[in-house]
Amino acid sequence: MKPVPIKIHALDGLVCPECGKSMNKSAAADGGNTEPWTGDISLCYECGAICLYDRELQLVKPTEEELKSIRNDSETWFFIGACQQAIHQKRLRIITEEEE
Ligand SMILES: [Zn+2]
Numbered sequence: 001m002k003p004v005p006i007k008i009h010a011l012d013g014l015v016c017p018e019c020g021k022s023m024n025k026s027a028a029a030d031g032g033n034t035e036p037w038t039g040d041i042s043l044c045y046e047c048g049a050i051c052l053y054d055r056e057l058q059l060v061k062p063t064e065e066e067l068k069s070i071r072n073d074s075e076t077w078f079f080i081g082a083c084q085q086a087i088h089q090k091r092l093r094i095i096t097e098e099e100e
Contacts, residue, residue: 011024011036016046017060023045036057043084043087
């Protein structure tokens with residue numbers, strides 16, 4: 001299977017609300033803007049958990065309602081599934097700015 005390329009953005013103090021893994025980077029798997037915004041969906045690089053950025057840009061678990069709304073967007077939901085699969089199979093490849 002092909003690796004999934006991702007770009008990274010350095011960010012301090014992120015903790016996965018699901019597995020507790022500390023992270024210091026965010027990535028835009030679609031190759032877009034890597035800087036996170038409130039309400040952006042994030043997947044934990046360690047466990048693949050679906051998280052959201054809150055107002056302080058900390059990772060929180062989505063509420064049932066938020067999760068339902070994410071699931072209702074079939075394109076996003078399919079993309080999340082593909083990314084989670086890549087995370088679980090360790091197929092994510094980090095692209096640094098120099099490689100662009
Ligand atoms: Zn996690």
